[in-house]
Amino acid sequence: MAPLTPATLLLSLMTIPFLVALCLGQGLWQMGLFLSAASTELLRGDRLPLVEPDET
Secondary structure, three states: OOOOOHHHHHHHHHHHHHHHHHHHHHHHHHHHHHHHHHHHHHHHOOOOOOOOOOOO
């Protein structure tokens, strides 16, 4: 394994916050989608189908 130079160490330390922010952003985005879907159901008061059947 190659020895760590200060530049390599600095670069690897700079990528850690980026990866953490990426994971947090992904989690917040998923939670936001879930909450927005849940809030529309709560506002309607019941679970209606998204597509209403045609009346014949």
